[in-house]
Amino acid sequence: MLTLYTYFRSSASFRVRIALALKGLSYESVPVHLLHDGGEQHGSDFSALNPTELVPVLRDDAQILAQSLSIIEYLDERYPEHRLLPGDFAGRARVRAIAQTIACEIHPLNNLRVLQYLERTLGVDSASRQDWYAHWLTLGFAALERMLAKSPETGQFCHGDHPTLADCCLVPQVYNARRFNIPMADYPTLCRINDHCMQLAAFQQSSPECQPDAT
Numbered sequence: 001m002l003t004l005y006t007y008f009r010s011s012a013s014f015r016v017r018i019a020l021a022l023k024g025l026s027y028e029s030v031p032v033h034l035l036h037d038g039g040e041q042h043g044s045d046f047s048a049l050n051p052t053e054l055v056p057v058l059r060d061d062a063q064i065l066a067q068s069l070s071i072i073e074y075l076d077e078r079y080p081e082h083r084l085l086p087g088d089f090a091g092r093a094r095v096r097a098i099a100q101t102i103a104c105e106i107h108p109l110n111n112l113r114v115l116q117y118l119e120r121t122l123g124v125d126s127a128s129r130q131d132w133y134a135h136w137l138t139l140g141f142a143a144l145e146r147m148l149a150k151s152p153e154t155g156q157f158c159h160g161d162h163p164t165l166a167d168c169c170l171v172p173q174v175y176n177a178r179r180f181n182i183p184m185a186d187y188p189t190l191c192r193i194n195d196h197c198m199q200l201a202a203f204q205q206s207s208p209e210c211q212p213d214a215t
Contacts, residue, residue, distance in 0.1 A: 002027035005049070005057040007034045007041075008211035011107060011172035012068040013056040017211075018168045019072045021202035023082045027058075031213035034112055069103055072165055084165045095159050098147065098166035102173050106140035110176070133180055141177070141187050144170075149189040156196050163197060171197050175208070 004020070004027050006013035020027055032055050033040045040046060041053045050057045050066045058065045060078065065071045076084045085092045108114070110133050118124040118132060148154045158166035174194040177184060184191055197203045208214055 001061070003030055003059040004028070005030045005032050005046070005055055005059075006211070006213075007032050007055050008208045008214045010034065010055050011111075011176055012054070012103070014172035014175070014206060014208065015068045015103075015168045016056045016058065016071050016075075017206035018163075018171065018203055019075055019084055019165070021206050022084065022163055022168075023075060023079050025075070025079060029212060031211075033213065069099060069165070069169075072168060076165075084163070084168065086159060086164065091153070091159060094151075094153060095164045095166045098144065098158050099169040101140060101144055101147070102169040106137055106173060109136040130180065134182055137173075137177055137180075137182055138186075141173075141190060145187045145189055148193070154189065154193075156193070158193055163200070163202075167193065167197050170194060171203055 002020070002025060004013070004016060006017065006029055008031070032046055034055070037043075039053075041050075041055060046057075047053050049064065052066060054066065056066075056068055056071065058071045058074075060074075065074055072084060085095055115129060115133070118129050119126075124132070148158060153159055155161040157163050158170060170190065171194055174184070174190060204210065
């Protein structure tokens, strides 16, 4: 039985929920609220499970995995139905590059603990914090738009006409951008792909507002 430790607004958790849904894998959802009581992820039980104190964490029987990209690649190898990485090495490299542009370049600068540090430790006001968020997101989205718009390998999805790891990363980041009121007019390719993804039940049911811990 798969168990996912998740938070409804965590974009990294959102990625894994999409992957699980695309593969048709059932799982038990264990909510870890990142704000209640200073953050449940910092409690001793969860810290013992994942010393980085970050969600998501996936338990597959005795196997415990952290980091969303690593989890999704594990799922793709362990449960190969509905592959999320292409069969050719060049395609896999391209999909990973798109995914890592989001998960390693954009998201880490704008995740909850960074925003909390800016506000609580450095005393950054809300307007400056919003500027920080917008700067790093638009910088990354501009690069992604160029990367995807000019490539013949971009199809209905980030890579071809089937959802991949790249789409699992793109949709949560677009969701976050809209949540933070980032204008999206300059990124028509990203919006087109996101909107196409959101026509699929796997993406819809994985959305934050559809989670049992949504508040």
